[in-house]
Amino acid sequence: MQDAQIIKAVSDIVGSENVVSDKEELVCYLFNARSRELSPNLPVLAVQPHTSAEVSQIMRLAYEHAIPVIPRGQGSCLSDNTTIDMPGTIILSLTHFKKIDIDPATLTAVVGPGAVTADIKKIAATHGLFYPPDPASFAYSTIGGNVATDAGGLQCVKYGTTKSYVAGLEVVLPTGDIIHCGSKCIKDVTGYNLTQLFTGSEGTLGVITEIILKLIPLPEGKKAMLAAFADVDKAAHAISEIMVSGVVPSIMEFMDNTLIRAVEEATHQGFPVDAAAMLLIEVDGYNNTLDAQAEKIRTVCERLGAVQIRIAATAEEAAHIWTARRMSLSALYKKARSRLSGDPAAPINRLADVLRKLEELGKKHNIVTGCYGHAGDGNVHPCILFNTDEEHQRAVQLRGEFHEYIISIGGTVSAEHGVGHEKIHYLERQLGKAQLHCLISIKKAIDPKNIMNPGCIFGEYIHG
Numbered sequence: 001m002q003d004a005q006i007i008k009a010v011s012d013i014v015g016s017e018n019v020v021s022d023k024e025e026l027v028c029y030l031f032n033a034r035s036r037e038l039s040p041n042l043p044v045l046a047v048q049p050h051t052s053a054e055v056s057q058i059m060r061l062a063y064e065h066a067i068p069v070i071p072r073g074q075g076s077c078l079s080d081n082t083t084i085d086m087p088g089t090i091i092l093s094l095t096h097f098k099k100i101d102i103d104p105a106t107l108t109a110v111v112g113p114g115a116v117t118a119d120i121k122k123i124a125a126t127h128g129l130f131y132p133p134d135p136a137s138f139a140y141s142t143i144g145g146n147v148a149t150d151a152g153g154l155q156c157v158k159y160g161t162t163k164s165y166v167a168g169l170e171v172v173l174p175t176g177d178i179i180h181c182g183s184k185c186i187k188d189v190t191g192y193n194l195t196q197l198f199t200g201s202e203g204t205l206g207v208i209t210e211i212i213l214k215l216i217p218l219p220e221g222k223k224a225m226l227a228a229f230a231d232v233d234k235a236a237h238a239i240s241e242i243m244v245s246g247v248v249p250s251i252m253e254f255m256d257n258t259l260i261r262a263v264e265e266a267t268h269q270g271f272p273v274d275a276a277a278m279l280l281i282e283v284d285g286y287n288n289t290l291d292a293q294a295e296k297i298r299t300v301c302e303r304l305g306a307v308q309i310r311i312a313a314t315a316e317e318a319a320h321i322w323t324a325r326r327m328s329l330s331a332l333y334k335k336a337r338s339r340l341s342g343d344p345a346a347p348i349n350r351l352a353d354v355l356r357k358l359e360e361l362g363k364k365h366n367i368v369t370g371c372y373g374h375a376g377d378g379n380v381h382p383c384i385l386f387n388t389d390e391e392h393q394r395a396v397q398l399r400g401e402f403h404e405y406i407i408s409i410g411g412t413v414s415a416e417h418g419v420g421h422e423k424i425h426y427l428e429r430q431l432g433k434a435q436l437h438c439l440i441s442i443k444k445a446i447d448p449k450n451i452m453n454p455g456c457i458f459g460e461y462i463h464g
Contacts, residue, residue, distance in 0.1 A: 001065045001067070003044045006044050006045065006061075006065075006067060006088070006090070007019065009061055010045060010047050010058060010061070010090070013049075013054055013057045013061070014047055014048070014049050014050070014054050014058075018048045018050070018096075019045055019046070019047050019048075020045060020047075020048075021045045023042060025046075026042050026043050026045070026046060026091075027042070029046050029072070029084075029091045030042070030084065031075060032075040032076070032077050032080065032081070032082050032083075039083050039084040039085070041084045041085070041086060041087045041089065042084075043070075043084055043089045043090065043091045044067075044087075044088050044089065044090060045090055045091070046090075046091035046092075046093055047090060047091070047092055048093045048094075048095060048096055049092070049094075049096065050097075052170060052172060052178055052209040052210070055092065055172045055207050055209055056172050056176045056178055057176065058090070058092065058176075059172050059173070059175065059207065060175070060176030062090060062174075063174050063175050063176060063449060063451060066449050066451060067088060067089070067090055067451060068085070068086045068088065068089040068090065068451050068453075068454050069089070069090045069174075069207075069451055069452060069453070070084065070089055070091055070092065070453045071092045071094060071113075071148070071203040071207045071208070071452075071453070072091050072092065072093050072094070072203075073095070073113065073114065073141065073142035073144045073145035073148075074095075074116075074137075074140055074142050076137040076141040076145060077145060077149060077417070077420065080420040080421040080422045081148070081202050081203070081417075081418050081420035081421075081453075081456060082453070082456075083420070083421045083455065083456070085421070085454050085455025085456070086454055086455070094112070094114045094142070094144050094207075094208075094209070095114045095142070096112075096114055097112030097113050097114035097115070097144070097209060098112050098114045098115050099112040099210075100112075100115050100120055100123050102127050102129065102215070103184070104127045104128075104129065107129065107214065107215045107216065108167060108184050108212055108213060108215060109124060109129075109131065109212070109213045109215055110210065110212055110213075111210070111211050111213060112143075112144075112209070113142060113144020113145075113147070113208050113209060113210070113211060114142050114144060115142060115143050115144075116139075116140060116141070116143075117131075117133070117134075117135070117137075117138040117139075117141055117142065117143050117146055118138050118139045118140070120143060121134075124215055124218075125218055128217065128218050129215040129216065129217065129218055130215060130216050130217065130218040131165060131213060131215055132155050132158075132159035132160070132165065133146065133151060133152070133153050133155070133156070133159070133160075133161060133162045133165060134153035134154055134155050135151040135152060135153040135416070136153065136154075137151075138153065143211060143213070144208055144211070146162050147162055147166055147169075147198075147199050147200075147208055147211055148199075148200070148202050148208065148418075149162075149202060149416070149417060149418040150162050150163045150199055150200035150416070150418070151416055152343075152374065152377075152379065152415060152416030153374075153416070154251045154253060154325075154374060155250050155251055156374060156376075156379070156416070157248070157250070157251065157252050157374060157376030157377045158248045158250045158251075158284075158376075159216075159250070161416065162199065163196055163200060164214075165213050165214045165215075166182070166195055166196070166199045166211060166212070166214075167182050167183065167184060167188075167195070167212040167213065167214050168180065168181060168182025168183050168184065168195055168211070168212035169181050169182060169195050169198055169199070169208055169210065169211055169212070170209045170210035170211075171194075171198055171206040171207065171208055171209065172206055172207040172209055173205075173206045173446065174205075174206060174446065174447045174448075174449065174451055178209075179206075181193075181194035181195045181198070182194075182195035182212060183212070197442070200418065202418050202419065202453060202456050202457055203452060203456065204443060204447065204452050204453045204456050204457055204458075205442075205443065205446045205447060205452060206446065206452065207452075219250070219284040219285055219286075220285065220286045221284065221285070221286070221287040221290055222250065222282055222283065222284040222285075222318075223282065223283050223284075223290040223291070223293070223311065223312060223318070224280070224281070224282045224311075224312040224317075224318035224321045224322060225280075225281045225282075225283075225294055225297065225298070225309065225310060225311040225312060225321070226278060226279070226280055226281070226308070226309065226310040226321050227278070227279045227297075227298075227301040227306045227308070227309050228260075228272040228275035228277070228278045228306060228307050228308040228309075229275060229276060229277045229278070229279075229301075229304075229305065229306055229307060230274070230275060230276055230307050231276055231277075231305065232256070232277050232352055232356070233352045234304050234305045234306075235254070235276070235277035235278075235279060236277075236351040236352035236355070237304055237352075238279065238300055238301050238306070239252065239254070239279070239348060239351060239375045239376065240348055240349055241300045241303075241304065242281075242297055242300050242301075242376075243348065243376060245296055245297070245300055246296065247283060247296050249281050249282060249283050249297070249376060250282050250283060250284040251280070251281065251282035251376075252279060252280075252281050252282075252375045252376035253279065253280040253281075253325050253372065253374060253375060254277065254278070254279060254280075254351075254371070254372060254373050254374075254375035254380070255277070255280070255324060255325070255371075255372045256276070256277055256355060256370055256371045256372070257275065257276050257277070257370075258335075258369065258370030258371070258383070259328050259331075259332070259370045259371070259372050259383070260272065260275060260278050260324070261273050262328070262331040262332050262334065262335050263323075263324050263327050263328055265331065266327055266330070266331035266334060267324075267327055267331070269320060269323055269324070271324055272308050275307060275308070277355075278324070279301070279375060280321060280324060280325055281297060283297070294311050298311065325372075328372055332370065332385065335368070335385060336368065336385035336387050337386065337388075338385075338387075338392070339383050339385050339386065340383075340384040340386070340392075340395045340396065340398075340399050341381050341382060341383055341384070342381065342382055342399060342402075342403065342413070342414075342417075343379060343381060343414055343415050343416050344380060344403060344406040344411055344412060344413050344414070344415065345377065345378045345379040345380065345406075345411055345412050345415035346378045346406055346409055346410070346411035347378055347409070347410060347411070348375070348376070348377070348378040350378070350409050350410075350411070351375065351378060351380070353409065354380055354405075354406070354409075354411075355371055357405050358371055358382050358402055361398045361401055361402055362384075362398065364398075365394045365395070365397060365398045366394070367384055367385065367391065367394055367395055367398055368385040369382060369383060369384055369385070369398075370382075370383040371383060377415070378411070378415075379415040379416060382399065382402060384398055403423075403426055404426075404429070407426065407429055407430050412430065413426045413430060418457075419457045420456060420457070421455060421456060421459065424457065424459040424461070425459075427457075427461065428461075436461065439458070440458060440461060440462060443457075443458060443462065444462075450462055
């Protein structure tokens with residue numbers, strides 16, 4: 001089909017007011033939160049359907065004529081998950097799917113993929129319920145994107161990632177067929193677990209048009225604390241000790257000295273700039289348990305040589321502690337023009353090794369590095385700073401070597417952002433040929449024409 005024919009056919013399905021085809025507007029769809037180099041492939045159109053039936057008709061059209069389709073939320077993805085790999089692509093925006101229906105009787109919520117994650121949290125809380133996953137973008141990212149990437153966040157250490165809360169899905173397949181997998185049932189093992197297959201599939205298998213989320217009772221209270229260490233190894237040891245102490249923090253974040261200094265220079269809040277590492281911790285639950293939980297963590301940190309410990313006594317003091325985490329990335333932009341990052345994870349007992357390796361590679365390539373992350377689950381975010389194009393090339397090489405090291409110690413190159421286009425070349429190294437073949441076989445079985453977000457996750461492997 002010619003572009004004009006595609007535009008007319010899609011407009012006939014959803015109405016021309018829901019189709020974007022002006023080139024100036026389509027350029028916006030080339031961007032996402034991690035865009036560095038824009039794709040040369042402008043989409044033929046962006047469409048904003050309102051119903052699953054409309055999505056089904058669009059997919060039938062696309063399947064018949066082998067037109068690539070990329071489902072899209074807010075573009076907050078961090079691994080180039082929505083990069084346009086082929087000309088003539090349709091961008092399928094799900095922003096109109098904003099439904100949020102809370103069902104307290106079953107501890108579930110039925111939501112549209114265009115609902116903002118923060119709104120789901122707020123509305124659930126009015127029913128005394130809690131949706132725990134909290135990626136850094138939760139204030140503006142949509143739940144559809146969170147499900148598509150199995151997004152994580154600060155509270156994963158206690159509550160798990162998005163997949164732990166996806167009970168069911170409505171999915172439009174590449175053929176246009178609509179399936180419903182999973183349910184509101186607490187137990188449901190009928191057939192293969194397609195709900196979990198589509199969760200984290202990054203739009204490569206179908207279009208998610210409705211989501212059943214599990215909810216839990218809202219914790220009564222929470223308490224924040226900070227622990228600083230003069231030695232990275234002691235901080236890493238404290239993380240492991242806390243996790244086996246009988247207390248499971250709802251949040252346990254890590255910042256190295258580079259991040260601590262950057263934040264203090266930006267905020268002047270009195271953070272310990274001489275510390276090698278700092279842990280930012282939160283416990284939650286019934287109010288009468290919070291002090292005991294915090295004291296148990298304090299005891300562990302003191303025994304392992306913490307040089308400073310603060311336990312927030314008020315909401316204002318807690319907000320002060322979390323300033324360090326909220327300001328960390330913006331503070332870094334005062335240190336360098338830009339940075340490379342990532343979302344690898346390693347077994348939590350290897351955290352000190354991971355941090356030493358990053359520092360070692362920084363010295364090798366003469367690049368300033370820093371690190372923060374979700375310490376309790378081993379998920380780190382390296383910060384590789386650069387100011388010039390030449391430094392950028394060295395930063396790319398450094399990150400590649402760092403990811404290879406992560407794989408060599410039994411880690412993963414992606415803990416919460418997805419593979420996207422950014423990490424394709426690590427797939428065979430981490431998964432092995434046999435497992436990669438299994439994944440490609442699933443992709444080809446569900447999407448034999450490779451029209452769903454082509455290039456994402458598999459790249460050229462799909463043609464091998």
